[in-house]
Amino acid sequence: MKDFPEDSVGLVTPQSIHFDQPLTLASGRVIKEYDLVIETYGELNANASNAILICHALSGHHHAAGFHEGDHKPGWWDSAIGPGKAIDTRRFFVVSLNNLGGCHGTTGPNSLNPETGQPYGPDFPIVTVADWVQSQARLADHLGINKWAAVVGGSLGGMQALQWSIDFPDRLHHCVIIAAAPKLSTQNIAFNEVARQAITKDPQFHDGRYYDKEVVPKTGLMLARMVGHITYLSEDGMREKFGRELRSGKLSFDFNPQFEIETYLQYQGERFSTAFDANTYLLMTKALDYFDPAAEFDNNLAEALKQVQCEYFVASFTTDWRFSPERSREIVDALIEAGKKVTYTEIQAAHGHDAFLIPIPRYMEVFGAYMNRIANSLEKNHAR
Amino acid sequence: MKDFPEDSVGLVTPQSIHFDQPLTLASGRVIKEYDLVIETYGELNANASNAILICHALSGHHHAAGFHEGDHKPGWWDSAIGPGKAIDTRRFFVVSLNNLGGCHGTTGPNSLNPETGQPYGPDFPIVTVADWVQSQARLADHLGINKWAAVVGGSLGGMQALQWSIDFPDRLHHCVIIAAAPKLSTQNIAFNEVARQAITKDPQFHDGRYYDKEVVPKTGLMLARMVGHITYLSEDGMREKFGRELRSGKLSFDFNPQFEIETYLQYQGERFSTAFDANTYLLMTKALDYFDPAAEFDNNLAEALKQVQCEYFVASFTTDWRFSPERSREIVDALIEAGKKVTYTEIQAAHGHDAFLIPIPRYMEVFGAYMNRIANSLEKNHAR
Numbered sequence: 215m216k217d218f219p220e221d222s223v224g225l226v227t228p229q230s231i232h233f234d235q236p237l238t239l240a241s242g243r244v245i246k247e248y249d250l251v252i253e254t255y256g257e258l259n260a261n262a263s264n265a266i267l268i269c270h271a272l273s274g275h276h277h278a279a280g281f282h283e284g285d286h287k288p289g290w291w292d293s294a295i296g297p298g299k300a301i302d303t304r305r306f307f308v309v310s311l312n313n314l315g316g317c318h319g320t321t322g323p324n325s326l327n328p329e330t331g332q333p334y335g336p337d338f339p340i341v342t343v344a345d346w347v348q349s350q351a352r353l354a355d356h357l358g359i360n361k362w363a364a365v366v367g368g369s370l371g372g373m374q375a376l377q378w379s380i381d382f383p384d385r386l387h388h389c390v391i392i393a394a395a396p397k398l399s400t401q402n403i404a405f406n407e408v409a410r411q412a413i414t415k416d417p418q419f420h421d422g423r424y425y426d427k428e429v430v431p432k433t434g435l436m437l438a439r440m441v442g443h444i445t446y447l448s449e450d451g452m453r454e455k456f457g458r459e460l461r462s463g464k465l466s467f468d469f470n471p472q473f474e475i476e477t478y479l480q481y482q483g484e485r486f487s488t489a490f491d492a493n494t495y496l497l498m499t500k501a502l503d504y505f506d507p508a509a510e511f512d513n514n515l516a517e518a519l520k521q522v523q524c525e526y527f528v529a530s531f532t533t534d535w536r537f538s539p540e541r542s543r544e545i546v547d548a549l550i551e552a553g554k555k556v557t558y559t560e561i562q563a564a565h566g567h568d569a570f571l572i573p574i575p576r577y578m579e580v581f582g583a584y585m586n587r588i589a590n591s592l593e594k595n596h597a598r
Numbered sequence: 599m600k601d602f603p604e605d606s607v608g609l610v611t612p613q614s615i616h617f618d619q620p621l622t623l624a625s626g627r628v629i630k631e632y633d634l635v636i637e638t639y640g641e642l643n644a645n646a647s648n649a650i651l652i653c654h655a656l657s658g659h660h661h662a663a664g665f666h667e668g669d670h671k672p673g674w675w676d677s678a679i680g681p682g683k684a685i686d687t688r689r690f691f692v693v694s695l696n697n698l699g700g701c702h703g704t705t706g707p708n709s710l711n712p713e714t715g716q717p718y719g720p721d722f723p724i725v726t727v728a729d730w731v732q733s734q735a736r737l738a739d740h741l742g743i744n745k746w747a748a749v750v751g752g753s754l755g756g757m758q759a760l761q762w763s764i765d766f767p768d769r770l771h772h773c774v775i776i777a778a779a780p781k782l783s784t785q786n787i788a789f790n791e792v793a794r795q796a797i798t799k800d801p802q803f804h805d806g807r808y809y810d811k812e813v814v815p816k817t818g819l820m821l822a823r824m825v826g827h828i829t830y831l832s833e834d835g836m837r838e839k840f841g842r843e844l845r846s847g848k849l850s851f852d853f854n855p856q857f858e859i860e861t862y863l864q865y866q867g868e869r870f871s872t873a874f875d876a877n878t879y880l881l882m883t884k885a886l887d888y889f890d891p892a893a894e895f896d897n898n899l900a901e902a903l904k905q906v907q908c909e910y911f912v913a914s915f916t917t918d919w920r921f922s923p924e925r926s927r928e929i930v931d932a933l934i935e936a937g938k939k940v941t942y943t944e945i946q947a948a949h950g951h952d953a954f955l956i957p958i959p960r961y962m963e964v965f966g967a968y969m970n971r972i973a974n975s976l977e978k979n980h981a982r
Contacts, residue, residue, distance in 0.1 A: 241851035340851045400836040400859050401828060407860045408824045410853065411867075415817040417801055433799040437821065440792045444785060452784040458890070465888055467625035467724045469794065469880060473887065475784050476791045483795075496853060503857065504849060506842070 221296045222288060223255040223280035223303050230319060233352055237314075240504075243339040247328070250353055251276050251319035252311040255295060256303035258359070263592055265359045266301060267350060267386075268310040269367035269374035272442070272498045273490060275318035278310040279303075291368075293573035300582035301366070305589040309357065314349050315341045315497040323493030324425060335493060336422030343370075343505045347377045351385065363588055364388035368570035369537065370498065373505045376545065380507050383523040388588055392529045392581075393570040395541035396515050396548070397506040402536065405445055406499040409438035413492045422493050431492045436483035438495060443482050448533030448566030508548075515548035526556040527584045529577065531569035557584060605680045606672060607639040607664035607687050614703060617736055621698075624888075627723040631712070634737055635660050635703035636695040639679060640687035642743070648976055649743045650685060651734060651770075652694040653751035653758035656826070656882045657874060659702035662694040663687075675752075677957035684966035685750070689973040693741065698733050699725045699881040707877030708809060719877060720806030727754075727889045731761045735769065747972055748772035752954035753921065754882065757889045760929065764891050767907040772972055774911045776965075777918055777954040779925035780899050780932070781890040786920065789829055790883040793822035797876045806877050815876045820867035822879060827866050832917035832950030892932075899932035910940040911968045913961065915953035941968060 218224040234247045253276045258265060268278050268291065279295035281288050294300045295308055312320035315338060323338040330337075354362065365375040365386045372394025379389040398406070413419060416434030424430055447455075456475040471477045511517040526549055530542035539560045549556040561577045563569040569577070602608040618631045637660045642649060652662050652675065663679035665672050678684045679692055696704035699722060707722040714721075738746065749759040749770045756778025763773040782790070797803060800818030808814055831839075840859040855861045895901040910933055914926035923944045933940040945961045947953040953961070 243851075336853075397842065399833060400840050400842065400857075401831075401833045403842070403857050404824075404828045404836065404859050404863055407855070407857075407863055408821060408828070411817075411824065411864070412796065412821055414853065415820075433795075436799075437792060437796055440788075440795065441825065444788045444792070447785075449783060449785045452788065456784050458781065458784065458787070467627075469798065469884070471791070473784075473787050473791075475788050479788055479791055480795070500853070 218281060221298050222292065223296050225283065226253050226255065226277070226280035226289075227282075228253050228276055228319065231353065231356055233349075233356075235352070237345070237349060237352075239339055239345045240342040241340055245314070245321070245339065248314060248321035248349070249319070249325075250311050250314070250321075250349065252309060252353065253277060253279075253289075254310075255279050255308040256306050258307040258357070259596065261596065262359050263361070263363060263596065264305065264589070265307045265309060265354075265357070265362050267354070267362050267365045267378075268295070268308060269346070269350070269365065269371035270310070270313065271367070271369035271371045272502070273486070273495075274371065275316060276310050276312040276320075277318070279308070291571065293571070294578065294581065300578050300585055302582075302585065302589060305593070306363065306585075309353070309359075311350065311353060313341075313346045315494055315501075317491030317494040322491065323422070323497065324491045333425040335425060338493065338497065340500050341497060343373050343377045343501055344381060346374055346501070347381050350374070350378070351382055354385065360385065362386040363592060364390055364585070366390040366392075367394070368392040369394055369567065370502055373502075377505075377507060379522045379524050379526070380518055383521050386524045388527065389524045390527045390581075390584070391542070391545060393531055393534055393537050393542070393567055394545070395537040396508060396544050398502055399541075403503050405441055406503055408441055409499055410496055412437035412441075413496060419492065424492070430488065432484075432487040435487040435490060435492050435495060436480075439486040440479045440483040443479055445536045446567045448535065448564060450533055451564045451566050454564060515544065516551035519548055519552040519554060522552070522554055526554065527581070528556060528558045529561060529570075529581065531561050531563040531565070531567070533564055534567045534569060536567040602665060605682050606676065607680050609667065610637050610639065610661070610664035610673075611666075612637050612660055612703065615737065615740055617733075617740075619736070621729070621733060621736075623723055623729045624726040625724055629698070629705070629723065632698060632705035632733070633703070633709075634695050634698070634705075634733065636693060636737065637661060637663075637673075638694075639663050639692040640690050642691040642741070643980065645980065646743050647745070647747060647980065648689065648973070649691045649693060649738075649741070649746050651738070651746050651749045651762075652679070652692060653730070653734070653749065653755035654694070654697065655751070655753035655755045656886070657870070657879075658755065659700060660694050660696040660704075661702070663692070675955065677955070678962065678965065684962050684969055686969065686973060689977070690747065690969075693737070693743075695734065695737060697725075697730045699878060699885075701875030701878040706875065707806070707881065708875045717809040719809060722877065722881065724884050724888075725881060727757050727761045727885055728765060730758055730885070731765050734758070734762070735766055738769065744769065746770040747976060748774055748969070750774040751778070752776040753778055753951065754886055757886075761889075761891060763906045763908050763910070764902055767905050770908045772911065773908045774965075774968070775926070775929060776913045777915055777921050777926070777951055778929070779921040780892060780928050782886055783925075787887050789825055790887055792825055793883055794880055796821035796825075797880060803876065808876070814872070816868075816871040819871040819874060819876050819879060820864075823870040824863045824867040827863055829920045830951045832919065832948060834917055835948045835950050838948060899928065900935035903932055903936040903938060906936070906938055910938065911965070912940060912942045913945060913954075913965065915945050915947040915949070915951070917948055918951045918953060920951040
């Protein structure tokens, strides 16, 4: 058996949980039954007060930390979750799930529709951040967790955390929102639309019914991922990492990839195109576009946050241009206006939006300090 | 006959000029003969000293000002060229061409290769900014223009102007560089690569030999243009113009375009996809990527500019994030270091990179003042 690093949660095994109560979505459509795939790290304490929910971003899933059997790479947020890490699994019980509509085991477009015996494909309903939060609340019920110590997420995951605090104010003590925004900008929506057009106009998309054709809209997904990657990296970070370096050292005067950045993007795009489901990608971009909790409150975010009860930790990264610090400050300002408790940190980082996945020392330090404060107060309460 | 506005150059007719001397390109390849399509506005004076060369950007062409027979819209830079405008055609003789590799009449991928009798398609050689400048110098010879009063361009056009000043220091008095950069950033190259992948991976691209198949890589070109458009507009400008406005006023919960920005981008993309040649688009992006006049001078732009003789006018726009003011200042700083004369202006504008095409009052004022100074000095010299 493989030796895992000491600060790793080690070998983890996902589990699938079946929900047979129909879920009515924001669109009005109903999912009659569904499975959520989850992973958990650490132990739930006796009064179920130490549970942390991890919400994933656009291309994320339940496998946030540790290793699956045979894996060489750990989960996507292993840098933040583990014994002694920012989210300390010696103190917290951590729950990470694949969201509804996902493609990693949770019911989604590539699952069989029980009514037809065929994959849902384009018949899978559009799901919103609020829909996910509803399904996550049912997951909490199932796990016997009445109130999360914290709901935590980066990017689209941070939006879920924010929505939790609005929709279930008495079911979380803390809300951790990293590298997110209170809604997409016009430019964010525009980039998403390019991704959607790339996927849906790919001849291999077949109106979303590609599963039985044994093809996938590879080109579309590759292009979507390439555009995505550009928006995840900072201009500075790109320059530092790739510059204008040429693979062969000289211009080739042809259309083969010759700058290092071209090779990198193509590699990332191609790898993604066979690993992720196109219909899920479409759904995730739509959930992003639709997210706008202030909309029902006359576009007044402070008003939307009036009834929240939890404390907030908000973090942004200086070179993030997908969801810039300015966007995080919109959340912070609305919280202040609404008279809520909020801690805000802006982390110096060259990595752009991707920084939220990277164990930047200062970031892990402040994030870890906040999480430790939560753990300390839990243990104090418990000792009483 | 239609009445043209008083400050319009009126009806214009392009002309095609044949060049039968072989042109050796930066790649080492040779174009044996070629045509350049041009338009001219105003009158060349007796000593041929009042000629202005206009260099076009990525999707531009020779039709910069005035109207073609039957047209309702004028050329792409009509706002800056005409009687009494920034480039005053009562004083200047203005030459505008379609660059080699273009798709508006100049020899390019969609032209017949005299050696095969078929369109060049992918056999058309990669052309560089320096190649264009060579071909433009021959055009100057043909027109009897020994020295341009100014070479003028925005974006990729500004790069041509800069290259002119380096390659033919004694053939221009002034160099006007608007919304350009001394070379592309890694991020600029990355966006270009997305466009190229979108085009070349479109099944209708047929390795660039789509002409005889009566198809064009419409989807690829559409996607390329959509990505391009996002980089031409500023985030602020997009928000002001489109916001998060919904076409129908409410979320549709489907994948039809519903935000105004989606409709706009799709419309722009689709219109472009039938109006522009895909192989030309590929060539233009490559000319952009390859542009780097400092490369031969140990990446020292000031060194590259040591031998220049002309005066410079450099302009940038505050919200341009494709070629930000910082990039223009790199040119200005190198000119100052090299001890050259340069006027620099940074224009407040919400329109992003597109601002260079828009008659923003302050922009037209300072640009016009500079051009008038050139005209005044010409006329003074002439009067002597």
